[in-house]
Amino acid sequence: MLKETLQQGQQLTDLALERLIPTATERPSSIHKAMRHSVFAGGKRIRPILCMEAARMVAGSLPTGVEDLGSALEMLHTYSLIHDDLPALDNDDLRRGRPTCHKVFGEALAILAGDALQTRAYEVLARLNCPPDARVRIIEEIAHGTGTIDGMIGGQVVDLESEHAKPDLPTLEYIHRSKTAALIAASVVTGGLYAGASEEQVSKLRSFGQSIGLAFQIVDDVLDVTQTSEQLGKTAGKDTAAEKATYPSLFGIDVSIKKADALVGAAFVALESFGSRAETLKSLAKFLVERKS
Amino acid sequence: MLKETLQQGQQLTDLALERLIPTATERPSSIHKAMRHSVFAGGKRIRPILCMEAARMVAGSLPTGVEDLGSALEMLHTYSLIHDDLPALDNDDLRRGRPTCHKVFGEALAILAGDALQTRAYEVLARLNCPPDARVRIIEEIAHGTGTIDGMIGGQVVDLESEHAKPDLPTLEYIHRSKTAALIAASVVTGGLYAGASEEQVSKLRSFGQSIGLAFQIVDDVLDVTQTSEQLGKTAGKDTAAEKATYPSLFGIDVSIKKADALVGAAFVALESFGSRAETLKSLAKFLVERKS
Numbered sequence: 001m002l003k004e005t006l007q008q009g010q011q012l013t014d015l016a017l018e019r020l021i022p023t024a025t026e027r028p029s030s031i032h033k034a035m036r037h038s039v040f041a042g043g044k045r046i047r048p049i050l051c052m053e054a055a056r057m058v059a060g061s062l063p064t065g066v067e068d069l070g071s072a073l074e075m076l077h078t079y080s081l082i083h084d085d086l087p088a089l090d091n092d093d094l095r096r097g098r099p100t101c102h103k104v105f106g107e108a109l110a111i112l113a114g115d116a117l118q119t120r121a122y123e124v125l126a127r128l129n130c131p132p133d134a135r136v137r138i139i140e141e142i143a144h145g146t147g148t149i150d151g152m153i154g155g156q157v158v159d160l161e162s163e164h165a166k167p168d169l170p171t172l173e174y175i176h177r178s179k180t181a182a183l184i185a186a187s188v189v190t191g192g193l194y195a196g197a198s199e200e201q202v203s204k205l206r207s208f209g210q211s212i213g214l215a216f217q218i219v220d221d222v223l224d225v226t227q228t229s230e231q232l233g234k235t236a237g238k239d240t241a242a243e244k245a246t247y248p249s250l251f252g253i254d255v256s257i258k259k260a261d262a263l264v265g266a267a268f269v270a271l272e273s274f275g276s277r278a279e280t281l282k283s284l285a286k287f288l289v290e291r292k293s
Numbered sequence: 294m295l296k297e298t299l300q301q302g303q304q305l306t307d308l309a310l311e312r313l314i315p316t317a318t319e320r321p322s323s324i325h326k327a328m329r330h331s332v333f334a335g336g337k338r339i340r341p342i343l344c345m346e347a348a349r350m351v352a353g354s355l356p357t358g359v360e361d362l363g364s365a366l367e368m369l370h371t372y373s374l375i376h377d378d379l380p381a382l383d384n385d386d387l388r389r390g391r392p393t394c395h396k397v398f399g400e401a402l403a404i405l406a407g408d409a410l411q412t413r414a415y416e417v418l419a420r421l422n423c424p425p426d427a428r429v430r431i432i433e434e435i436a437h438g439t440g441t442i443d444g445m446i447g448g449q450v451v452d453l454e455s456e457h458a459k460p461d462l463p464t465l466e467y468i469h470r471s472k473t474a475a476l477i478a479a480s481v482v483t484g485g486l487y488a489g490a491s492e493e494q495v496s497k498l499r500s501f502g503q504s505i506g507l508a509f510q511i512v513d514d515v516l517d518v519t520q521t522s523e524q525l526g527k528t529a530g531k532d533t534a535a536e537k538a539t540y541p542s543l544f545g546i547d548v549s550i551k552k553a554d555a556l557v558g559a560a561f562v563a564l565e566s567f568g569s570r571a572e573t574l575k576s577l578a579k580f581l582v583e584r585k586s
Contacts, residue, residue, distance in 0.1 A: 026441075026442060027442075027467075028441065028447055028450040028451050028454070030454065031446065031450045035441075079408075083405070086404065088399070088400035088404060089404065107381035108379075108382050108453055111381060111382065111404065114408070115376060115408075115411065115446055116446045119439050119440045119446065120436070120441070122432060123436035123437055123440060126433035127433060132424075132425035132429045133425040136419045136425045137419075139415060139418075139419040139429075139432060140419035140420060143413070146412050147409060147412045147413060148315060148319075148324050148325065148409045149319060151412075153324065153409045153412065154321055154324070156405060157323060157402070158321050160401055160402075
């Protein structure tokens with residue numbers, strides 16, 4: 001059942017991305033190749049799947065065209081990975097089991113490919129198949145969740161500035177909440193908005209998304225310690241090498257896993273009023289903390 | 294009269310940017326400082342002014358809140374400058390008479406500051422004070438004009454790939470049309486959309502914007518040859534050093550200036566149906582080709 005949800009979600013997302021990102025036959029060929037190199041590198045499509053399942057839960061069935069919203073979220077996630085991997089930032093050679101964008105296409109094109117994925121995401125969002133007032137709300141939500149104030153870029157900045165500095169728990173939580181949980185929460189919330197969720201439903205979706213977003217990042221940090229680069233498809237042990245404060249480094253692995261489990265419990269509570277319709281999102285949440293890569 | 298338009302436009306834009314870009318008192322301080330360093334470096338605010346004057350022409354008076362649209366355009370222009378100046382791209386130390394963003398804040402923060410200005414621009418656009426259907430149209434127009442297909446990033450890619458390669462005239466025109474004219478045209482078109490322009494008016498504004506956008510870039514290339522770095526506030530003679538094909542390098546300075554003048558003539562024709570209301574936009578167009586920096 002969960003396996004089907006994941007497979008179907010990945011397939012729907014990949015088809016939409018294939019349709020929405022220009023091909024190498026369109027000029028300028030090089031930038032479209034670079035965008036596609038990073039987008040089609042076998043990502044898990046977690047944000048699109050969470051988004052689509054939130055929409056399905058609110059609407060009762062999968063709303064037409066919601067995969068375009070999902071694919072825009074994946075473009076934004078991929079742009080952040082391309083820029084994070086640049087030599088001036090994390091300087092990483094491996095991502096999703098492939099050489100990183102700048103290793104293949106050079107730094108200039110990697111910077112522009114990241115920029116272009118962000119730009120293209122907003123073009124797709126502006127054309128979504130839902131009423132204009134829902135579209136502007138979705139755009140606002142996503143721009144805020146990926147911005148500097150409690151959003152993805154803000155978290156990335158504090159993360160960079162905290163290397164070799166052993167931040168305290170409030171700083172660590174700020175980084176996790178902003179860098180990872182904000183876009184995951186925005187994915188769930190905008191899926192709901194696409195499906196016409198009420199304000200009350202939006203607020204419950206936000207609470208769910210924030211909890212699983214934090215849990216997701218804690219598990220990511222645990223896997224960074226316990227798994228190999230081969231298992232992860234990206235460089236393992238990076239946090240320890242960069243002397244980053246993480247949940248495992250502050251509290252050990254067992255306590256970290258317990259914290260992630262508790263967050264999933266809180267996420268379940270947030271979805272109570274959706275009743276049995278919430279089953280798929282709940283099993284996705286469990287999958288996110290039990291995954292091994 | 295023109296001087297007043299420019300001063301008033303710059304002032305309105307700067308006040309909106311001041312209000313819309315987070316200050317250094319907001320966390321994370323460093324990224325907001327980096328964004329502001331590049332945004333408040335004394336730019337001419339040409340795109341916002343063209344946008345606002347197009348809106349004024351269509352509506353008959355300046356529509357409330359159009360300066361927020363103008364400031365989003367300036368954020369997008371500034372993000373492109375920050376990334377263009379990076380060592381992996383044009384590797385430039387001087388912009389708008391100041392050290393470039395990465396010279397002051399380092400490459401990592403400059404990449405993220407560019408990203409954040411793009412993100413913030415879309416958040417501002419999603420909240421504009423015009424009906425949601427106009428807002429999504431404006432966002433689509435701007436995302437397209439700054440994207441890879443005949444837009445800003447596309448032009449930048451072909452420009453980079455044409456260095457030391459002496460491109461032919463069609464390639465040169467593709468670069469100018471995409472890299473510069475597309476965002477200038479989008480500025481004029483979205484100003485019109487904000488003011489409720491008809492499809493016919495939008496198409497005339499687009500034609501005007503494309504002509505003056507091309508003229509603007511030709512004059513930019515002429516100034517790169519004829520002016521000093523001090524006069525320009527950015528490094529002069531860059532095109533010659535990079536062996537870039539430009540109008541002046543292909544046709545000489547006199548023919549280039551004549552071409553720019555002819556484009557301004559075409560731009561005037563596009564505005565004919567607006568009658569005397571078009572006077573300010575026309576004088577702006579003349580100013581753009583007669584400027585010395």
